[in-house]
Amino acid sequence: xxxxxxxxxxxxxxxxxxxxxxxxxxxxxxxxxxxxxxxxxxxxxxxxxxxxxxxxxxxxxxxxxxxxxxxxxxxxxxxxxxxxxxxxxxxxxxxxxxxxxxxxxxxxxxxxxxxxxxxxxxxxxxxxxxxxxxxxxxxxxxxxxxxxxxxxxxxxxxxxxxxxxxxxxxxxxxxxxxxxxxxxxxxxxxxxxxxxxxxxxxxxxxxxxxxxxxxxxxxxxxxxxxxxxxxxxxxxxxxxxxxxxxxxxxxxxx
Numbered sequence: 001x002x003x004x005x006x007x008x009x010x011x012x013x014x015x016x017x018x019x020x021x022x023x024x025x026x027x028x029x030x031x032x033x034x035x036x037x038x039x040x041x042x043x044x045x046x047x048x049x050x051x052x053x054x055x056x057x058x059x060x061x062x063x064x065x066x067x068x069x070x071x072x073x074x075x076x077x078x079x080x081x082x083x084x085x086x087x088x089x090x091x092x093x094x095x096x097x098x099x100x101x102x103x104x105x106x107x108x109x110x111x112x113x114x115x116x117x118x119x120x121x122x123x124x125x126x127x128x129x130x131x132x133x134x135x136x137x138x139x140x141x142x143x144x145x146x147x148x149x150x151x152x153x154x155x156x157x158x159x160x161x162x163x164x165x166x167x168x169x170x171x172x173x174x175x176x177x178x179x180x181x182x183x184x185x186x187x188x189x190x191x192x193x194x195x196x197x198x199x200x201x202x203x204x205x206x207x208x209x210x211x212x213x214x215x216x217x218x219x220x221x222x223x224x225x226x227x228x229x230x231x232x233x234x235x236x237x238x239x240x241x242x243x244x245x246x247x248x249x250x251x252x253x254x
Contacts, residue, residue, distance in 0.1 A: 018046055018056035026065055026076055033078035037066065087174050088229050094169040096222035099205065102159035103214035110159045114206050117155060121148040121202075142188055146181060152202060156221075159209065174229055183232050 022042065025031040043053040057074055060066045064082065066074045128141040157166045175183065201224050208216040 014048055014052035015055035015059075018042070018048055018053050019059050021046055022056060022060060023063075023065065026060075031076045033076050033080075035076045036069070037074050037076065039072045084174060084233070087172060088226075088233070090172045091169065091174055092222050092225045092229065094165065094172055095225035096218040097165055098157055098160045098162075098169060099209070099217040099221035100214040101162050101165060102156055103209050103212055103217040105161040106159035106209050110155065111206060111210055113155050114152060114159070114209070117148055117152045118202055118206065121145060121152070124148060142185065146184060150177070156205075175232065180232070187231065 022031070022037075031037065037057075039050050039053050039057065042057075043050045046053065057066065061068060061074070065077055067077050068074045124141055124145045128138050128145060131138050131141065157169070160166065173180075201220050205217055205220045205224075208220060
């Protein structure tokens with residue numbers, strides 16, 4: 001029995017050594033985000049059997065430092081991407097809560113204001129679409145439409161009548177307002193229909209607010225927020241892949 005305990009203790013010690021060694025390599029940047037790690041390769045590098053290495057990998061997965069991609073293969077987690085994922089989840093949830101509170105507290109005058117903004121946006125969209133089809137410049141109208149959508153979001157936040165919630169939302173945005181505007185303009189320049197699939201949900205949102213349907217209002221605004229963030233982040237990832245590598249990275253590949 002004592003032999004068994006001794007063996008278990010030694011295995012646990014080796015697993016701890018493997019865990020600390022890999023964690024240190026990740027922290028030092030020796031193992032880079034996205035880099036593949038295999039149990040066999042790590043065991044050979046650490047001069048250990050696969051068993052303690054497997055236990056170390058399990059702990060590192062729990063820590064969120066690595067992600068499994070196969071039965072015996074993992075990659076180092078991109079912590080920046082993970083942090084943005086977490087922040088996006090918070091922003092979407094808070095956007096939904098804003099709509100839920102708005103369904104409870106919006107006044108008739110505030111709801112009329114939301115409809116009036118959408119009326120203006122509809123008019124602007126008709127002009128924008130017509131000019132685009134005629135090959136005319138639409139930059140000014142795109143900017144005006146984006147301004148109206150920002151007015152709509154501001155008015156919706158006012159309907160929530162909850163300054164603390166709105167402040168939390170401002171602090172949790174993945175993209176600042178200027179950055180979001182710049183990205184939207186880039187996307188619209190590349191695809192004139194960008195975002196129009198979500199535009200129609202604004203009318204449905206106002207109808208839910210008028211009906212006092214907090215659950216539907218939350219669902220609609222959360223979906224709009226998620227769709228917008230997903231679209232902008234797809235653009236960000238694509239831009240990152242297209243960007244030229246730094247000189248030192250190019251030198252390492254040659």
